[in-house]
Amino acid sequence: MSEAFLKPEKDYSKDADKLIPEAQELAKSNIQAAIDKLTLLEKQARQATDLATTSRVLVTIVTLSKDSGDWGLLNDQVLLLSKKHGQLKQATTKMVQVVVGFIDETPNVETKLSVIETLRTVTEGKIFVEVERARITRILSNIKKSQGDLNSAADILCELQVETFGSMARREKTEFILEQVALCIERGDWTQAAILSRKISKRYFARKPKKTPEQLEKEQKDYEERVKTRASDEPMPEKDEDVTDLKLRYYEQQIVLAKHERNYLETCKHYRDVLDTESVEENPEQLRAVLARIVYYVVLAPYDNEQSDLLHRIQQDSRLAQVATEARLIKLFTVHELMRWPEIAETFGPHLSGTDVFDTVKNSADPDAFERWQDLRKRVIEHNVRVVAKYYTRVEVGRLTQLLDLNEEETEKYISDLVTSKTIYAKIDRPARVVNFAKPRDADDVLNEWSGNMRSLLGLLERIDHLITKEEMMARIQPTKGTKA
Numbered sequence: 001m002s003e004a005f006l007k008p009e010k011d012y013s014k015d016a017d018k019l020i021p022e023a024q025e026l027a028k029s030n031i032q033a034a035i036d037k038l039t040l041l042e043k044q045a046r047q048a049t050d051l052a053t054t055s056r057v058l059v060t061i062v063t064l065s066k067d068s069g070d071w072g073l074l075n076d077q078v079l080l081l082s083k084k085h086g087q088l089k090q091a092t093t094k095m096v097q098v099v100v101g102f103i104d105e106t107p108n109v110e111t112k113l114s115v116i117e118t119l120r121t122v123t124e125g126k127i128f129v130e131v132e133r134a135r136i137t138r139i140l141s142n143i144k145k146s147q148g149d150l151n152s153a154a155d156i157l158c159e160l161q162v163e164t165f166g167s168m169a170r171r172e173k174t175e176f177i178l179e180q181v182a183l184c185i186e187r188g189d190w191t192q193a194a195i196l197s198r199k200i201s202k203r204y205f206a207r208k209p210k211k212t213p214e215q216l217e218k219e220q221k222d223y224e225e226r227v228k229t230r231a232s233d234e235p236m237p238e239k240d241e242d243v244t245d246l247k248l249r250y251y252e253q254q255i256v257l258a259k260h261e262r263n264y265l266e267t268c269k270h271y272r273d274v275l276d277t278e279s280v281e282e283n284p285e286q287l288r289a290v291l292a293r294i295v296y297y298v299v300l301a302p303y304d305n306e307q308s309d310l311l312h313r314i315q316q317d318s319r320l321a322q323v324a325t326e327a328r329l330i331k332l333f334t335v336h337e338l339m340r341w342p343e344i345a346e347t348f349g350p351h352l353s354g355t356d357v358f359d360t361v362k363n364s365a366d367p368d369a370f371e372r373w374q375d376l377r378k379r380v381i382e383h384n385v386r387v388v389a390k391y392y393t394r395v396e397v398g399r400l401t402q403l404l405d406l407n408e409e410e411t412e413k414y415i416s417d418l419v420t421s422k423t424i425y426a427k428i429d430r431p432a433r434v435v436n437f438a439k440p441r442d443a444d445d446v447l448n449e450w451s452g453n454m455r456s457l458l459g460l461l462e463r464i465d466h467l468i469t470k471e472e473m474m475a476r477i478q479p480t481k482g483t484k485a
Contacts, residue, residue, distance in 0.1 A: 008050040015041060016053045020060050031068045035061055035077065046086060054088050058095040066102050071111045074099070075118040082122045089128045096123060096132045103139060116140050131168045134160050134176060145183070154183040158192065163199045174200055174246050181253050190260055197253060202273070205247040244279050259368070264375075265301035268294055268310065288322050295326040296357045299333050300375050303382060303423055325351050336387050339380050341405050352376075381406065381414050382423075389424040393438040397428075400435055 019041050027034035038061050045053035058081055065074040078099055082092050099119060106112040116136055123133035137160055144153035162168060162176040177199050184193035251274045258266040271294045280286045298314055301307045314320070315334050320327040329348055332339050345360070352358040358376065359369035384404050388395065395403075401411050415435065418424045425439040441449075 008048050008052075010044075010048040010050065012041065012045045012048065012050050012053040016045070016056050020056065023060065024064065027064045027068065031064060031070070031073070034064055038064075042081070043084075046084060046088060046091075049088070051088050051090055054091040055094040058091050059098050062095055062099055062102075066099075066105070071106065071115060074102070075114060078118050078122055089126075092122075092126075093129050093132070096129050100132055100136060103136075109143065113140070113143065116143075130165050131172075134162055134165065134168065138176065138179070141179075141183070150183070150187050154180075154187050154189070157183060158196070170204065171241060171243065171246065174204065174243070174250075178246065178249050178253065185253065185256060190257065193253070194257055197250075197257065200250060205243055205250065205273075244277060247277060248274065248279075262371075264297045265307055265310070268297035268301060268314075271297065272314075284322070287319070291317075291319060291323045292326045292355070293357065295320070295323070295330045296352075296355075296372075299330060299379055300372060302421070303379075303386070333379075333383055336390055338384050338387055338403060341377055341380050344380055345377075378414075381410075382418060385414055385418055386424060389426065389437040394434055394436050397433040397435060 019037065023034040023038050026037065038057050042054060042057040042061070045057060061077055061081065062074060065077050078095070081087070081095060096119060099115065103112055103115055106115060116139060119136045120133065120140070123129040123136070126133075137156060141153045141157040144150075144156060157176075158180050160176065160180075162173045165173065177196055181193045181196045184190075184196060251270045254270045255267055258264075258270060271290055274280060275287070275290045275294065280290055294314060298307065298311050301310075311330065312334055315327075315330050320330070325348065332344075349360050352373070353360045356366070357369065358373045359366060360373055362370040381404060388400065388403055397408055397411065401408055404411055404414070406414070412428060415424075415426050415428065419426050425437065427436045428434075429436065
């Protein structure tokens with residue numbers, strides 16, 4: 001049972017009402033005497049399990065120590081009081097929370113660091129102050145980062161496993177993990193960043209139907225009833241809150257990670273999740289920017305069944321009308337027609353190079369933009385190879401190079417890559433300078449096809465025979481024109 005529901009053996013609240021003002025007055029001249037006076041009352045209240053009085057005394061002691069300006073005394077008192085035999089957990093939690101509030105009042109960085117280290121020592125391994133320890137560690141990490149020690153800042157913050165903290169609100173947990181991922185990305189630890197980001201569930205960002213006031217009131221009553229009957233100290237049920245800011249931060253990090261791995265399909269999916277955000281949908285400028293990037297990265301993704309399905313679903317989105325140039329580009333990839341790269345570069349090059357995704361000229365500012373431009377050329381050529389493989393069974397190498405606007409070496413390379421990825425079937429006969437796209441079939445395949453065709457033909461004949469017989473029967477039972485009714 002929680003300490004809050006334990007009945008104290010004796011109530012020392014009246015003694016505290018009398019002694020605390022006296023100690024505060026005495027502290028102006030002799031701080032140590034005032035602390036000794038309060039320590040005696042703290043011991044009596046602690047042994048009697050008087051949580052309220054114990055908490056008051058602990059808070060008073062650390063407050064007087066801080067007000068005296070002796071931060072070393074404050075650190076000593078925090079360590080001493082937390083180690084008292086049988087010290088009440090909730091009293092310690094209250095004391096730690098108060099001291100955490102003193103951190104911003106420290107005169108310099110050295111003093112602040114000493115108070116933080118004291119609190120980290122006191123809270124180490126204690127579940128009942130895990131939230132306070134996490135917040136203190138976050139402050140320490142920010143200090144290290146401001147001092148330029150990025151590695152220490154990341155190591156300090158990443159040692160926290162906030163996803164296991166039952167008493168921390170879900171929003172705060174998410175903020176901690178996002179900050180951990182941001183530090184890992186900043187120092188270039190991409191593997192650790194990817195691992196940490198998986199601790200956040202995407203379902204947390206999904207749109208939820210808003211609860212009515214009646215539902216919220218019912219949840220509050222149910223919680224209060226559970227507390228009364230079970231003496232439960234479980235946290236209050238979290239109310240519906242706007243997590244749009246967290247969602248956008250999360251997917252921004254996921255996009256950075258996917259771009260680093262050059263995983264264009266995942267990047268496209270993340271932008272689609274960003275698009276499914278109310279604030280983005282209501283902002284025309286953001287909506288157009290996200291739609292454009294969805295198109296860019298889906299056409300950059302290597303061809304497979306998933307990419308093809310996503311490409312066609314995006315092309316059917318009515319909102320693409322707001323980005324006309326991107327709509328024309330994606331449509332070219334959905335029809336089985338050749339795209340001549342020189343024409344594509346001339347038509348779309350000026351527009352695409354004006355974005356932060358592509359650059360037609362290699363430069364030191366963003367080398368990845370030029371790489372993406374080269375990848376776009378590669379996807380156009382691969383699309384053309386698939387179109388040729390669809391309409392041709394055999395084609396001469398010279399004619400194929402004209403269709404693809406490539407030389408023979410590049411043509412062979414692209415065909416080989418697509419054959420290796422099992423996107424198409426092709427065999428190159430170099431002496432004959434012919435490329436064969438027809439997949440050979442063995443005797444079993446031919447017989448199976450012939451058998452299937454015969455079965456289909458016999459089925460059609462049977463159907464026709466049935467219809468002819470039906471017509472003949474209907475003709476026999478119909479009266480002749482000369483017959484009277």
